[in-house]
Amino acid sequence: MKIGYKNTRKIIGYIWLRLSNMPMNRTKRWYFIKKAGVKFLPPSNPQERHIYFIGTNVTWDSAHPELIEVGNNAHITNGCVILTHYFTLDHRGWVNWHHGKVSIGEHVFLGTNTIITKPVTIGHHSVVGAGSVVTKDIPPCEIWGGVPAKFIKKFEITE
Secondary structure (H helix, E strand, O other), X not given: OOOOHHHHHHHHHHHHHHHOOOOOOOXXXXXXXXXXXXXXXXXXXXXXXXXXXXXXXXXXXXXOHXXXXXXXXXXXXXXXXXXXXXXXXOOOOOEEEEEOOEEEOOOOEEOOOOEEOOOOEEOOOOEEOOOOEEOXXXXXXXXXXXOOOEEEEEOOOOO
């Protein structure tokens, strides 16, 4: 096996993801995850500051962390799993591996033990209930929950 820059970068990214689960302030945990390759987007409003809340034992896809984007003021609570890849079986019974981009919008709340299993977009200000399995795109300002996650309620943002 030939070891090159790409393989070395994946190993270093994996180490950063493991370090991110050490005991620390949850508002600083995003720095370690960013070093692994996950993109943390700047706030859309220049007057806002960067705020990311990442709980403990959050599992990030170590195969393609660069395909994950997290918006400002996102709350990803304890035990969440965020995957950018999934498998399918074709008509011959062979396993096909697919991957794509996972985008988490601004002011999103992911409840405890939420699992994102396919490339999806979670819109701004959305809420995903605890223990949900997200397999579809979630529009902005909606509450989803269940296995698989289903629409529960739409709400309005009032300032």
